[in-house]
Amino acid sequence: MGPVPVRPPMLVAHGLQVRLGERVVVRGIDLEFDAGWTAVVGPNGAGKSTLLRALAGLQPLESGEVRLDGHVLSAWSPRQRACRLAWLAQQGDASGELTVHDVVRLGRLPHVGLFGHPSREDERAVERAMADTGCVPWRHRRLGELSGGERQRVLLARALAVQSPVLLLDEPTTHLDPPHQIALVRRMASLARDEGRTVVSVLHELSLALAADRLVVMAAGQVHAVGHPGDPLVQRTLVEVFGGAIRIESVPRSDAPDMVQWVVLPRL
Numbered sequence: 001m002g003p004v005p006v007r008p009p010m011l012v013a014h015g016l017q018v019r020l021g022e023r024v025v026v027r028g029i030d031l032e033f034d035a036g037w038t039a040v041v042g043p044n045g046a047g048k049s050t051l052l053r054a055l056a057g058l059q060p061l062e063s064g065e066v067r068l069d070g071h072v073l074s075a076w077s078p079r080q081r082a083c084r085l086a087w088l089a090q091q092g093d094a095s096g097e098l099t100v101h102d103v104v105r106l107g108r109l110p111h112v113g114l115f116g117h118p119s120r121e122d123e124r125a126v127e128r129a130m131a132d133t134g135c136v137p138w139r140h141r142r143l144g145e146l147s148g149g150e151r152q153r154v155l156l157a158r159a160l161a162v163q164s165p166v167l168l169l170d171e172p173t174t175h176l177d178p179p180h181q182i183a184l185v186r187r188m189a190s191l192a193r194d195e196g197r198t199v200v201s202v203l204h205e206l207s208l209a210l211a212a213d214r215l216v217v218m219a220a221g222q223v224h225a226v227g228h229p230g231d232p233l234v235q236r237t238l239v240e241v242f243g244g245a246i247r248i249e250s251v252p253r254s255d256a257p258d259m260v261q262w263v264v265l266p267r268l
Contacts, residue, residue, distance in 0.1 A: 015064035042218035082110035096144025107161030
């Protein structure tokens with residue numbers, strides 16, 4: 001029996017560099033993302049959102065390349081890429097006149113096509129995504145009638161409805177209250193650990209980010225550390241890039257006292 005072929009990482013950034021005007025905002029980044037949840041963190045202006053847009057193919061590159069499932073991103077047709085990679089922008093957009101159900105249904109567009117008719121499988125994906133984000137009670141309301149937090153949950157549901165192997169989420173907890181932040185964190189963990197998906201999220205809430213499988217710590221357009229949230233080097237780097245304004249503490253988990261969770265506290 002011959003050697004088992006090695007499958008490439010689902011998403012790869014090699015030599016990634018992005019310039020906005022006269023300023024280089026992402027500098028020579030090499031990263032690999034496979035099944036699991038990676039949280040990208042760092043201070044304002046670190047280049048986190050620009051990196052995520054570049055990984056999604058939405059940001060022109062000065063140099064380097066992005067590979068999705070072993071192929072250069074540009075080799076995929078827009079529809080093929082949209083089936084494999086779901087994207088949530090920091091400021092998500094959708095028409096305020098569409099109902100919640102119609103907005104979430106847009107997540108199935110790459111599978112159905114512009115003039116196709118949704119199948120039972122498509123409808124099940126939409127219903128599951130709405131249930132996961134708590135959107136079902138207002139499925140018939142228009143997006144423009146919703147609060148900021150409700151709207152964010154609908155746009156999250158749209159991304160989840162794609163059922164893509166890769167999810168790129170830029171500040172997905174924006175406008176969400178603590179119960180829905182926790183629900184989202186648990187869903188990201190479940191997608192990554194139970195369903196084997198590749199989830200990459202930029203997060204402002206550092207204590208939530210420390211629940212991820214892996215942290216990418218950025219500052220000034222560069223990656224300063226990559227590793228498990230409990231890694232002392234990763235934690236030390238995280239404190240350094242925030243200028244020592246934070247500290248990281250461990251507390252016992254209420255559901256598993258023999259395990260800890262990491263929390264970030266301001267250093268007052």
